[in-house]
Amino acid sequence: MSENDEPSGTGSPSAPPVPGPATERLSPETRAGVRRREQRALALLFRAYFPDVYSLAYRLLGDRHRAEDITQEVFLKVYRSAPSYDPERDPGPWLTTITYNACRDLWRSRSYKAGVRSRSMDDKEVGELPLPDAKADPERAAIRGEDESRVQAAILSLPEEQRAIVLLHDYRGMNHEEIGRLLGVSHAAVRKRYSRALKALADRLGGETAR
Amino acid sequence: MSDEHTPLTPAEEAAQRAVQSLPPVAADPGFQARLEREFISGRLSAGPPVVLPARRFPWGSLLRWAYIPAAAVLLLAVSISFNRGGGWEVAPLQEGLITVDGREIEAIEGSALKAALGRGGELDTGAEASLEITRPGRIALEVDPGAHVELPAPPGRWWDRNVTFHVEDGELRLMTGPSFSGQSLVIVTPESRTEIVGTLVSVYRDEGGTCVCVMHGTARVGPPGGEMKPVPPGMRMVLPVGKEPYVTEIMPDHEAGMKAFEERLKPSKWH
Numbered sequence: 001m002s003e004n005d006e007p008s009g010t011g012s013p014s015a016p017p018v019p020g021p022a023t024e025r026l027s028p029e030t031r032a033g034v035r036r037r038e039q040r041a042l043a044l045l046f047r048a049y050f051p052d053v054y055s056l057a058y059r060l061l062g063d064r065h066r067a068e069d070i071t072q073e074v075f076l077k078v079y080r081s082a083p084s085y086d087p088e089r090d091p092g093p094w095l096t097t098i099t100y101n102a103c104r105d106l107w108r109s110r111s112y113k114a115g116v117r118s119r120s121m122d123d124k125e126v127g128e129l130p131l132p133d134a135k136a137d138p139e140r141a142a143i144r145g146e147d148e149s150r151v152q153a154a155i156l157s158l159p160e161e162q163r164a165i166v167l168l169h170d171y172r173g174m175n176h177e178e179i180g181r182l183l184g185v186s187h188a189a190v191r192k193r194y195s196r197a198l199k200a201l202a203d204r205l206g207g208e209t210a211r
Numbered sequence: 212m213s214d215e216h217t218p219l220t221p222a223e224e225a226a227q228r229a230v231q232s233l234p235p236v237a238a239d240p241g242f243q244a245r246l247e248r249e250f251i252s253g254r255l256s257a258g259p260p261v262v263l264p265a266r267r268f269p270w271g272s273l274l275r276w277a278y279i280p281a282a283a284v285l286l287l288a289v290s291i292s293f294n295r296g297g298g299w300e301v302a303p304l305q306e307g308l309i310t311v312d313g314r315e316i317e318a319i320e321g322s323a324l325k326a327a328l329g330r331g332g333e334l335d336t337g338a339e340a341s342l343e344i345t346r347p348g349r350i351a352l353e354v355d356p357g358a359h360v361e362l363p364a365p366p367g368r369w370w371d372r373n374v375t376f377h378v379e380d381g382e383l384r385l386m387t388g389p390s391f392s393g394q395s396l397v398i399v400t401p402e403s404r405t406e407i408v409g410t411l412v413s414v415y416r417d418e419g420g421t422c423v424c425v426m427h428g429t430a431r432v433g434p435p436g437g438e439m440k441p442v443p444p445g446m447r448m449v450l451p452v453g454k455e456p457y458v459t460e461i462m463p464d465h466e467a468g469m470k471a472f473e474e475r476l477k478p479s480k481w482h
Binding site: 036079091130147151154198201202 | 217219220222225229230231233234235236237239242243246250253256299357467
């Protein structure tokens, strides 16, 4: 266990204490522990990546329950495939790939397509986004929440692949090459699709976000 | 971002910034804590108590793919059924006791006869009975009393169209119909092999040998494994046991039998 990974005692009762949400990469020792399914390493992995997984799932799907389902599925897959995980590699892209693939499978499912047809863009789910800093500055948080809902709604109005490309690129920070590997298309194709997606998003937002 | 883009419009830049500035989404703390516990302990992998998302077994997908072999099997079954059609049509011309595959049947018992001979079989017409056996539009047979014939399965419409009759004893007349084109029809006796391509022939066999009479069309006739010779209409090939075959004119009684057979078939189911 490296210094960055040191637990601070906020973990679940049955698990070893772990720090709060972590942004640092896991240490090599922790990653090796993930491969061995050590509880301490798994706890650190969960704490470090749960917010990313859940947030991406939510941004891709716009539905809290579905995001929970996807997140659960992602961590189930992580647990099951942990013994084959290469500890030399950052688990972040791995988790992003699993998350995206799970969402893609959901999009392709008959039940999802049926559900989408019966929902409208006025779904109140989009308007119920949490406001992380509401206690600090309620007024500003309300404005930000309104903007966020509008942006989220615009993202969700994009076709699923465009939505994924925009979010993976600008929300997740992946480059076109990484996205291309994930989607199974060329770097150039991703660049074109990203341009189209961004233009479509800008059209939907009507340029108001420039303020 | 390391990617190079074509210059973005202000609106696109704004959209990009809007996405980049989206904050993380806070999950329900209860869900997060429960999932964390289950993940760390391995109970998530074990199944309950955490209920997995509706990852139902993909019956729909499986069934969708299962349609293909199922449809292929169905198509094959239907094709085989249509190819085979309804089997031989059998009608008695003279009453009597006949034997099909060792089982005795009265010739007037139409349904029993059809059931027994519809797919072919070894037929003995006995001393009195005679039968008309047809595959409408393709082949018609008249089997005289005293004949011992091995009736093949009826020819298929599209494949398995070749049929071979074995005549051990007695006389049968055979006429091909308008839908017979392209098929191969062979009549075999111990002394002869007759290959027919659209014709009306009569085959008679007894212990002295075989006589193949050709009324219409042309048949190629010869001893089994020997030279096959064309027999023109109005002629017959005689293949006596222990002697060389020869071609000569049809005997009047055979000609009359074939004409009667032809006349009888014309107005009925044949055309």
